[in-house]
Amino acid sequence: MTARDVKKVVLAYSGGLDTSVILKWLQTTYGCEVVTFTADLGQGEELEPARRKAEQAGVREIFIEDLRETFVRDFVFPMFRANALYEGQYLLGTSIARPLIAQRQIEIAEMTGADAVAHGATGKGNDQVRFELAYYALKPDVKVIAPWRVWDLTSRTKLLAFAEAHQIPIAKDKRGEAPFSVDANLLHSSSEGKILEDPAVEPDESVFQRTISPEQAPDRPTVISIDFERGDPVAIDGTRMSPATLLTRLNALGRENGIGRLDLVENRFVGMKSRGVYETPGGTILLAAHRGIESITLDREAAHLKDQLMPRYAELIYNGFWFSPERRMLQALIDESQQSVTGQVRLKLYKGNVIVIGRESPHSLYSMKVVTFEEDEGAYDQVDAQGFIKLNALRLRLGAMAGRRGGTL
Template sequence: MTDQINRVVLAYSGGLDTSVILRWLQDTYACEVVTFTADLGQGEELEPAREKALLMGIKPEHVFIDDLREEFVRDYVYPMMRANALYEGLYLLGTSIARPLIAKRQIEIAAQVNADAVAHGATGKGNDQVRFELGYYALNPDIKVIAPWREWDLTSRTKLIEYAESRQIPIPRDKRGEAPFSTDANLLHTSSEGKVLEDPWDEVPDYVFSRTVNPEDAPDTPEVITIDFERGDAVAVNGEGLSPASLLARLNDLGRTHGIGRLDLVENRFVGMKSRGMYETPGGTILHAAHRAIEQLTLDRGAAHLKDELAPRYAELVYNGFWFSPEREMLQAAIDASQDKVTGTVRLKLYKGGVHVTGRRSPHSLYSEKVVTFEDDQGAYDQRDAAGFIKLNALRLRLLGRRDR
């Protein structure tokens, strides 16, 4: 016996899985379905999703396709970049950071159309089910959530196709049969996992990569670029002011050309298992390197080191789906406070998969050439002060040494 559901908002891509889910919701819950498709810069034509939803009986006023690219980069990617967040030291969180925005918009649409439930297509083995549902409940504690992969008996691609054919659901020709791997894409990254990637010893086949050229085939001549920052956020590339989404798209183009941002990772999922994925984050990799470079000039040592301590915790919160948690918001407030003087320009050299910082300058620089020089500093630094500093720091070590020798 299922709970009574009158209307549900489905996160809908128009692909096989979510099209089957759409009909399954109608069959199982006898409810009205509202579809929501988010344009996060995945690079796909989204109008076919509208046409397919209409073909499957969804009312025109209940088909939502929203361009969220600027909001995605401005309110989600940029705050995360200010934190220098890397999950397990490597992953730039491209899939993770998109989920809270999708969840937020689903809840907003649910309120707009008086829906009493939301649904997603994430599987019961992955992290996305957690990320979506933590977002839903944070924004509407009383919302009903439907996760078909945890309820139905359609446990294989073959069964999904059989279900679709039995109900006259259009199936893309290239979806007939087993897909070699699954992908997720947005303006920040593309991730691929499963099938041909499941053995962590096997090298990722070249055809899996879609966002970057092979670094070996990248141009033999380096490309030098500049990125301007204001209060921790990138605002211009090569002197040209750009909106957040346009700037990331520009860096993606540069990263693609030079084969930048590939990552082969075995990660620890929040649900407990290890998984192997291949990530391409061309623009994000460049942006991360540039942001760290401008912080080198503008952040005090204490602030910089504290940020480095907070970053893994911040990254774990994003990865696990706690974007709307008070602890993430507390960390964000501290991180944002650190960015007040993080303004200036970074010069980088892009070459065959590498991002190399070659220069940085800032009107708020803490770097003093006069103090640090090996030449005559004209009294800016008294080297004799170091003797007392060292002796005080050595005191406990000397006491330990005398006791233990």
């Protein structure tokens, strides 16, 4: 791709050092018009400074959008219907945000007549893959610019020198090198790099931003209830809330009780292992609650099939295949399984733990008449178990007999 190939580019823009430099670099390298897009996904930062910086850089089309409700309703909740965990632990907080940002970038590119999109992800991470797979799935002919893979600004010193040379304002507290990098949204915060790179060293308490330590959490448990309708949470303690409001409330409850910390060494899609410190307070509560309501509303084989498919579904999201046909197919199956996942779960939150203490549903498959140790009014004939066991034991008996006879019956 040459400079003449690009006329207008939509940049995923935060207003920080990296994307401010990228904005000017795009203007000087390609001589193109730059459109900035800043998404509020609940990262907890003031976004108006990004607007002012873009205006100072001569940007004429500036998009700053509150996408918190869309993020939770259309991306987080569908993922939680699947109980998705990457490598059995990671709740995919960063992974699930990228397809929404990319989708909106492409929509803005269509609206403004841009022929290219750009992001600030590095060439070693997963995010470059997630952004670009989404771009190409939604607009196959789009031009993609990934500055970190092509420019020579390979250090913070060079970035600062470029900023000074082009009169890009950088706050004094941003000139020193951060001890670790942070990504945050309404679902989680992620801290990586620098002082966290050695997986043998325990992270300092200063790393944690969304939770107090379990040791400092209250000595008395917090008891709450969560209502579900068709697999999605709709109310806390009987009060109905919008998706983003509900997750915000769960985050506050998780924070107060030291819930949702994870220190993980994971396998990146690009091939290396990395260490991340994640905080997902509300999501950790939600996962336990969702599995609690599923435990009484899902048929055994449906539940087991979901659990078998979950690692594949989680891997697709982690690797950036949200818009792939296979993820859509799995989502259709998962959503079908949630038709009866309605009811209420009660939980006890205590010093980093989420404990399910009750669950009820109008669609419950749990029958006290059948499971009781007392007389069950003929609902289950225990004599039937003998034939059931013998039929299931037949292949085991045949195998054992063949072994005793030297391989022949």
